[in-house]
Amino acid sequence: xxxxxxxxxxxxxxxxxxxxxxxxxxxxxxxxxxxxxxxxxxxxxxxxxxxxxxxxxxxxxxxxxxxxxxxxxxxxxxxxxxxxxxxxxxxxxxxxxxxxxxxxxxxxxxxxx
Amino acid sequence: xxxxxxxxxxxxxxxxxxxxxxxxxxxxxxxxxxxxxxxxxxxxxxxxxxxxxxxxxxxxxxxxxxxxxxxxxxxxxxxxxxxxxxxxxxxxxxxxxxxxxxxxxxxxxxxxx
Numbered sequence: 200x201x202x203x204x205x206x207x208x209x210x211x212x213x214x215x216x217x218x219x220x221x222x223x224x225x226x227x228x229x230x231x232x233x234x235x236x237x238x239x240x241x242x243x244x245x246x247x248x249x250x251x252x253x254x255x256x257x258x259x260x261x262x263x264x265x266x267x268x269x270x271x272x273x274x275x276x277x278x279x280x281x282x283x284x285x286x287x288x289x290x291x292x293x294x295x296x297x298x299x300x301x302x303x304x305x306x307x308x309x310x311x312x
Numbered sequence: 313x314x315x316x317x318x319x320x321x322x323x324x325x326x327x328x329x330x331x332x333x334x335x336x337x338x339x340x341x342x343x344x345x346x347x348x349x350x351x352x353x354x355x356x357x358x359x360x361x362x363x364x365x366x367x368x369x370x371x372x373x374x375x376x377x378x379x380x381x382x383x384x385x386x387x388x389x390x391x392x393x394x395x396x397x398x399x400x401x402x403x404x405x406x407x408x409x410x411x412x413x414x415x416x417x418x419x420x421x422x423x424x425x
Contacts, residue, residue: 231411242403242416243355250411288355292411300410302347304354 201225203291205303212279213311219275220306222289226270231292234263234274237305238285246274246287279310314338316417318404324423330392333420336385337406344387345414346372346379349401358402361387362410394424 204223212218224232231250235243247256252267260277276283286305293300317336325331337344345360359369364381372379376395381387391398401421405414 233413235414242418243405243414244416245413248411248413300357300360302355302357 201291201293201301203289203301203303205287205289205306207306208304209307209309211309211311214280216279216310217275217277218279218308219273220287220308222272222274222291222303224270224272224289224291225293226268228293229267229270229291230294232265232272233290233292234272235288235290236285237288243288274306276308279308281310281312284308284310316404316406316415318402318417318420320420321418322421322423324425325394326425327395328393329424330390331394331398331422331424333389333402333404333422335387335389335404335406335417337387337404338415339385341406341408341415342384343407343410343412343414344381345405345407346387346389347403347405349403349419355403358389360410367410391422394422396424398422399424 206221233248234246236246237243247263249265254265256263263274265272286307288302288305290302319334342363346358348356348358358372359379360367361381378390401419403419404417407414
């Protein structure tokens with residue numbers, strides 16, 4: 200069983216604040232890391248697919264970085280808005296044959312107006 | 313607008329009954345995943361298929377759960393016999409490859425009394 204940790208578990212910020220979360224994963228046998236956004240009562244939606252050490256991806260106010268050597272990825276949200284309130288999940292993909300993909304438990308973000 | 317569909321959306325059944333959940337992946341996607349959302353485990357991978365062949369079902373209780381893909385447009389997850397601890401939301405997702413973006417269905421909310 201792979202250990203994929205996300206921190207913090209939950210976060211409450213005010214509208215306009217910038218925030219960031221961490222996903223930690225095994226640094227050996229890395230293949231890919233995904234970030235998903237999961238709104239309450241909906242299905243997870245993909246944000247980013249990251250495969251290379253040093254990768255930086257951006258979508259609007261949300262961006263992510265990847266460090267495969269030390270086994271972490273950061274997700275940043277600049278100027279949080281209430282509609283950013285959701286649980287943010289990371290999913291770690293080892294090479295096929297080593298183990299199966301594993302989701303972290305997520306960071307629950309609440310943005311207050 | 314291609315999307316993953318799941319049926320039924322809600323299912324209430326009694327302990328010991330057989331439950332079958334169905335998923336229609338996005339046309340052209342050759343990878344299908346089954347997940348279970350629980351309070352304790354978050355999003356838990358049960359099984360996944362590539363080109364209809366099971367690649368990994370190690371997350372699934374083998375004695376009561378089974379997953380199949382009778383054809384490329386249908387994936388099924390069956391529980392027999394069901395138990396109250398199986399109560400959860402079951403998600404299906406599909407993608408172009410095992411490490412590519414996954415597109416999630418709306419989920420089946422199962423309640424076993």
